[in-house]
Amino acid sequence: MEDRRIGVFICYCGGNISDYVEVEKVRAAVENEPGVVLAKTQMFACSDAAQDEMISDIKEKGLDGIVVASCSPKLHLYTFRAMSLRAGLNPFRYTQSNIREQCSWAHRDGGPFATEKAIRIVRAGIARARLSEPLATMRIETTPKVLVLGAGVAGLMASLTLADIGLPVFLVEKEPEVGGWTCKWGGMFPQGNGSDLVEGLLKKVKQREDITLFTRAEIIERTGSVGDFTAKIRVADGSVVSLEVGAIIVATGFDTYRPAEGEFGYGREGVWTLPEVKEWLAGNEGPLAVDGRPVESVAYIYCVGSRQPKDSELERPNLYCSRYCCSSALHTALQIHERNPEVHQFHLYRDMRSYGKYELLYEEASRKGSMFFRFENDAPPEILAESRRHIVRAKGQLEGDEVLDIPADLVVLVTGMVPRQNDALINVLKLPVGTDGFFNEIHPKLRPVETVMDGVFIVGASQGPKTLAESVASSLAGVSKSAALLKKGYVDLDPYIAMVNAERCVWCGKCLEACPYGAIEKSVLEGKEIASVIPSLCKGGGACVPVCPEDAIELKGYTSEEITAAIDALIEQVAAPVP
Amino acid sequence: MARVNTDFIDEVRRSDGFDATACMHCGQCTAICPMGLDLLPRRLFFYVGAGLEDKVIENLETIFSCLLCRLCEENCPRDVHIAEDVRFLRNYINRKVHKLARI
Ligand code: SF4
Ligand code: SF4
Ligand code: SF4
Numbered sequence: 001m002e003d004r005r006i007g008v009f010i011c012y013c014g015g016n017i018s019d020y021v022e023v024e025k026v027r028a029a030v031e032n033e034p035g036v037v038l039a040k041t042q043m044f045a046c047s048d049a050a051q052d053e054m055i056s057d058i059k060e061k062g063l064d065g066i067v068v069a070s071c072s073p074k075l076h077l078y079t080f081r082a083m084s085l086r087a088g089l090n091p092f093r094y095t096q097s098n099i100r101e102q103c104s105w106a107h108r109d110g111g112p113f114a115t116e117k118a119i120r121i122v123r124a125g126i127a128r129a130r131l132s133e134p135l136a137t138m139r140i141e142t143t144p145k146v147l148v149l150g151a152g153v154a155g156l157m158a159s160l161t162l163a164d165i166g167l168p169v170f171l172v173e174k175e176p177e178v179g180g181w182t183c184k185w186g187g188m189f190p191q192g193n194g195s196d197l198v199e200g201l202l203k204k205v206k207q208r209e210d211i212t213l214f215t216r217a218e219i220i221e222r223t224g225s226v227g228d229f230t231a232k233i234r235v236a237d238g239s240v241v242s243l244e245v246g247a248i249i250v251a252t253g254f255d256t257y258r259p260a261e262g263e264f265g266y267g268r269e270g271v272w273t274l275p276e277v278k279e280w281l282a283g284n285e286g287p288l289a290v291d292g293r294p295v296e297s298v299a300y301i302y303c304v305g306s307r308q309p310k311d312s313e314l315e316r317p318n319l320y321c322s323r324y325c326c327s328s329a330l331h332t333a334l335q336i337h338e339r340n341p342e343v344h345q346f347h348l349y350r351d352m353r354s355y356g357k358y359e360l361l362y363e364e365a366s367r368k369g370s371m372f373f374r375f376e377n378d379a380p381p382e383i384l385a386e387s388r389r390h391i392v393r394a395k396g397q398l399e400g401d402e403v404l405d406i407p408a409d410l411v412v413l414v415t416g417m418v419p420r421q422n423d424a425l426i427n428v429l430k431l432p433v434g435t436d437g438f439f440n441e442i443h444p445k446l447r448p449v450e451t452v453m454d455g456v457f458i459v460g461a462s463q464g465p466k467t468l469a470e471s472v473a474s475s476l477a478g479v480s481k482s483a484a485l486l487k488k489g490y491v492d493l494d495p496y497i498a499m500v501n502a503e504r505c506v507w508c509g510k511c512l513e514a515c516p517y518g519a520i521e522k523s524v525l526e527g528k529e530i531a532s533v534i535p536s537l538c539k540g541g542g543a544c545v546p547v548c549p550e551d552a553i554e555l556k557g558y559t560s561e562e563i564t565a566a567i568d569a570l571i572e573q574v575a576a577p578v579p
Numbered sequence: 580m581a582r583v584n585t586d587f588i589d590e591v592r593r594s595d596g597f598d599a600t601a602c603m604h605c606g607q608c609t610a611i612c613p614m615g616l617d618l619l620p621r622r623l624f625f626y627v628g629a630g631l632e633d634k635v636i637e638n639l640e641t642i643f644s645c646l647l648c649r650l651c652e653e654n655c656p657r658d659v660h661i662a663e664d665v666r667f668l669r670n671y672i673n674r675k676v677h678k679l680a681r682i
Contacts, residue, residue: 297585344585367600369592371628374604398604399625400617405582 004035004130007063008122009054011045011070013100020104022115026069029119029574035130037061045070051083058087065089065132067125069097069118090134092495092557097125120570127569131562135495138535142227143246144486147172149219149425152180153468154460154475155251156201159211161479167486168210170243172217172233178202180253182468185275186282189331189361195282214241222248222428225536226455227491247455247482250429250439251475252422254461257305257318257415264301264413265383265390273304273415274329281335288339290410291388295343298336299392299408300329301381302349306416306465309377320436322416322465327358329414333365345370346406348381348394374398383411417465429456430518438464449478452539453517454491457481496540496557498533504552505530511544511553520544587632596667599624601657608651608661614644620651620661623668635668636676642668 010027012018023041031039038061042050045068057063066089068080073096081091099118107114146162148155151173159169177183179198187193205211214235221232227246234240256275259266266273270290272280288295306325308317326349333345347370354362366372373396375381381394384405392406419437426433432452434440439458442450449457459478460471485491498511498519507529512520519537522529531553544553554560591597602624609621618626618641626634635642645665652661673679 342589344588346583366603369588369600373629396625396629399629400622402625402631403580404629404631405580407583407585 004065005037005061005063006035006065006067006126006129007054007057007061008033008036008039008067008069008126009045009050010039010041010099010122011050011068012041012043013070013104014044017070017100017104017118020107020110020114021099021118023118025115026099026118026122030122030126033123033126035065036126037063046076046079051079054083055087058084058089063089065093065095065129067095067097067122067129069099069122069125071100072098072102092135093129093132095125095129095132097122116574119574120572123569123572124566127565128562131559131565132557135556137492137495140225140227140491140493140536142486142488142490143229143244144168144489145170145243145245146247146249146482146486147219147229147231147243147245148249148251150174150180150251150253150460150462151178151213151215152251152253152460152471153182153198153201154253154471155249156198156205157472158249158251158459158475158479160201160204160208161476162482163208163210165479165483165487166210167483169212170231170233170245171205171211171213172219173213173215174218176216178205178213178215181256181275184282185278187331187335188468189327189358219425219428225534226453226493227485228536229455246486247457248429249475249478249482250425250431250456250458250462251460251478252420252425252462254417254438254465255420257322257418259304259413259415264304264381265385265411266413268383268385268390270390270409271383271411271413273413274325274332275415277332277410277412278328281332281339288336288343288410293388293409295336295340295409297344297346297406297408298333298410298412299346299381299390299406300333300348300412300414301392302326302329302347302352302414304413304415305418307350307377316437318416318418318436320465321353323353323470324465324467325414325416326353327355327361327467329412330354330358330361330365330370332412333370334361334368337365337368337370341368346392346408347372348375348392349373350375350377373404417461420462429453430516431456431458434464436464438462449474449481454539455485493536494540496555497535497538498540498542498544498553498555500531500533501552501554502528502530504550505548506550506552507531508549510547510549514543514547516541516543581629581631581634584630584632586630588628588630591627591667591671594667594671596670597627597664599628599659599661599664602628602659603657605656607654607656608659611650611654613648613650614646616641616644619645620665624659624664627664627668636672639672639676642672 027039027041084091084094103118145168148159148171151171159171162169182194183198185194216236218234220234223230229245231243232240261267265271306322376397379395381392384391390408390411395403432440439462441448457478459475502525511531517537519534520531523532542555647662649662
C-alpha cells in the first residue's frame, strides 16, 4: 500500500474555500500521509490551467491515484474523471473530497475548526484513494428502436418524431382507438378540433413503415436494461409478441376526476363534469337542451377534485392544481356563448388560473357577459334542487359575503386530472410514483422526463397535469432523450456496482427483496445457489449491502475496506492543533 | 340571500347603456372615490352583473350620490366607463322607480 503514488490537489475556489479554511495548512498536514508523493494547492482546480498542471503532474510523477479536495462531486466529478482519462489515469482512481459544501460553506462563522475538519476530510479521501482500484465502465450496445406506450396525441407525436429521426417505433395502445381524450373533447383553443387533429396524426402514422401500431394491446413483461430491453406485448388477438427496443416512452396520459355521488349534486341530470360537457357539446349541434329543457343558464364550479385541502377527510387529497381546467372551462363557456349568446353563464372559482395565452379566454368570456364570483375554500357552493332546475348557492368572497342563489339548467363541475390507475404497468416497468400518484421524474426542472429506470421516459400527463401543448412539448423531450441515448449506439455504465462473494453467500434472498431495480437474481455456481448481480441493472445504490447477514455483498468503489479506512482517517486526531 | 334574476341582466344587456363586464373587482375605484361609500361604484356593478335588481333599487341614494367626477375612471385598470354606467343606473331608476320617461 505504501508504494502507491498519490497526488493531492487542494483548491482555494477563489476564496470560497480559502476564506474559511487555511488551505496551505491543510496541504502541509497531508503531504506526508502514506502514499502521498505530491500535495499542491490551486486557485481554481477546475480551470483549464489547473487541469493541465494536474495532467503533467500525473504523467511526470507517474501518479496512480489522485485526490481533488474542492467542491461537491455533483459539480465536478465528471470534469476530473475526464481530466484523469486525458492524463492516462484510470478515472476511477480519482477521489473527490468535498471541502466546500461540506466544510467551508458550513463553517462561515470562522475559527480553526474549519481547517481541522478539512484536514480530516482530505485524509479520508487519501485513505480511500490508497485502496482505489482501476475499474472499467461497462459498454452496452443499444438497440435503435423505441417502444411508445399510449397513442394519445403525446404518443402519436413522439412516434412520428422518432420515425423522422430514423428510429423505428412500436406504438402500443390499450384502447381500440387512438387519440385519447383529445379525440372526444371537440373544439380546441386557439383553433381546430381534437378529432380532426388525431385523424391527421393517425393518417401520418399509418403512412410510415417504421411505425408499427398495436391497438387493444398491453405490455405484460419487460426484461433487459437501458439500451437493450425486451418487451412482451399482448396484442388484440390475445397472442404475445416480443419486441427488442433500446428505450421506452411512457405516454399513458391521465384520467379525469370522477366526483363522488352527490358531490356538488353529481349524479343529478344536468350536473355534469367538464369532460362530460365537452363530449356533449362535441356530439350535438342543435339547440342546447338538458333533459328536453333549453339551457338558459349555466353555472361552473371550479377546482372540483383538485387543490383539495390537506386536512380534508379524504384519504389522499389531490393537493395539486390540474392546470388545464380553468382555461378549458373558459373555452367551453365561449363555445356555449357562440352556440347561444343569450345563455347566462356564472363562474364560481377559487383562483382564475388562465395563465399565459389562456388569459385571452378569460378576457373574452368576461366581455361576453360571463360573470365571475370567487368563493373561499371553506365556503364552497351548494347545489339545491328546484323543479327541473338547480340552484347554486354561493357566498361570493369579493361581494361583501353576499349569498347568491343562482338558477342554473346546467351545472358544470370543472374537474381536474387524476393519475390513471395502472398498477400492472407500474409493476412491469418498475416506475416510481409520486405522492400525487403521477409518475415521478428524476429532477423536476433539469431531468423532467427521465426516471430512475434508465432508458424509460415519462412524458405528457402521465407525469402530472398538463395542457395538450405542454404534453406534446414533454413528449418531444422524451424523443430527444431517447434519440440522444440510441443514436450514439452504446451506453457506458458506471462500474460502481454490487458484487457477490460466492463463498460467503448462502442465498437467503434478502438482497433480492432489498433491490429496488430488480438487479439481483439467483444463480448456481458449482452446484451452490448464490445471488448474482445483473450488471446492467445495478445502479450501485447499495440497498443490498447492509441487509446481507453474511456480509457477502460489496459495492465496487465503496467496499467496506475503503469506507472503514475513510472513517478511521476521519476520526484520527489532527496532530498539531491549528492555532 | 339574494336571488340572481336573469331577466334583469337581460334588460340591462339589451339597453346597451351599461357595460362593466371588464371589471375585475380590484376595488381601486371605491378606494379613490371622494364620496367614500361602501357600495360606490364597484359593488353596484356586481349587483347589476349578478342581476340583483332589488339591491340596485334599494341603494338609489348611493347611485345618486356619485359626483360623476370620473376620478375612479381615470384610475380603473380595466377602463370601465364608470361614470357612464352610473348615469345609466340613474336613468334606470328614474324610469323604474320615479316613473319618469326616458330623457
Ligand atoms: S386550473 Fe383552475 S380549476 Fe383547475 S385546479 Fe387549477 S385553479 Fe382549479
Ligand atoms: S377600478 Fe375598475 S376594475 Fe377595479 S373594481 Fe373599479 S370598476 Fe372594477
Ligand atoms: S365618478 Fe362617482 S364613483 Fe367615480 S370617483 Fe367620482 S363620485 Fe366616486
